[in-house]
Amino acid sequence: MAQPTWRGLLFWGTVTFLWGMLPAYAVLPTEGGIRLNQTRVIFSASDKAQTVTITNSDNRTYLVQSRVQFDTNNPAPAPFFITPPMFLLKPDSRQLLRIVHQGGALPTDRESVFYLSVLAIPSRATKDDAPVQISAGLQFLIKLFYRPPALSAASQTTLCPLHFSRQGLTVRVQNPTPYHQTLGRLAFDQAEVNLQTQPSMLAPMSALTFAVSGAPLHAEWQTISDYGGLSAPCKQQIATTQEVP
Template identity: 30%
Template sequence: MRKLSQAFIYLSLIMPTLSHAAGVQIGRTRIIYNAEKKEISLPLVNKDNALPWLIQSWTDTGDETTRGPFIVTPPLFRLDAQKEQSLRIAWNGSSLPEDRESLFYMNIRTIPATAKEDSDKNMLRLIYKTRLKLFWRPSGLKGTPGDTCKNLHFRQEKSDVIVINDGAFYSVFDGLQFGNTPLPKADMVAPFSRIAVPLPAKAPGTQISWRCITDYGNASEKYTSTLIQG
């Protein structure tokens, strides 16, 4: 029988956008927790043909330290080769805003087992850590995530583009461009808030275009707008 070994030096890799970590495949790239649900599930599949993996899971508030208001079960378990198991995620009842989405992060650490015949060898093994966005979505919010993305406003102030979100949902960019120039530092904008994105020096044009990532993890349609000055 193969066993999990502690006799190795492990290297931790953070892979926030991947839907799998080596032999373990994670069922989605983002998690939407609708408030009316008692719990939601996240399927995990061990694609390894022979070895089990150890799975550890928890949520945080975004600082990678403070635990989020969710109970994840099982928090630590062994997933055998070619087997599937779902994590169950349940809100713990803590007070959260009712007029907008809240963002947390789901952490999944996967540790590969070591074959018995390799247990005495000096080997470098990898620990994979995947972080998924977890959106807490209250009931009865006005509009949709698609509407929020479509209705973003853009204004230029000096050397920045100010992105304004008047909606109740997060907008996470799949891409943002000023003319033909990508703005790679654009990540996301929270509900009822704004962010400043640096403009490249002497970038020509007045058109801004963008796509957002949908609930299903793919890109929305492309939207365009004229950048308002000042």
């Protein structure tokens, strides 16, 4: 059986180009047999490193390139480096990615968020030594939260910290905490909000606004925990604010 070929590192220029060309981001997909073992990374200032495992249960070899970047649409490297940054992941194998903070000035009173981006491109077995043709690649994009020394998981004592207020046909959701709060579920008077079509993460000391019909009285929600699961359900009466003329 013919072996996968990569044309050496001449492939590198094409891989770099594909970072900005993939139309979608995948988190823990099953297609292709490539998956990550978690949906987010929590990096405390006291951590020397954090690790993420990438597993290949496919029968193909993948070329994997990883890095931490500032935003989903900003591929500029963030102040973290990953080892190994580029490698071949063979069939039925796994690789540990080690993430290390490089230092640099970051906010000391709140979390910062970055994105771990992992690109996996499959090889193609050929009957001759013809160059490999790339058909598609998978890009994984998961959040990396950096917590400065003043913050820790133990200091998140308020289980339901969000504040809800209504003004006209909108509900404002305020996050008064120094932590990012990602909504995993939201409902107004038991009417579910589709969080797939609008922003769901509240940055520290920020707010989001949701359009509503009628005048909902109660909000129910759950946030995403450090481990990728849902928090305990929260419920709050929605305050009413007067419009300023």
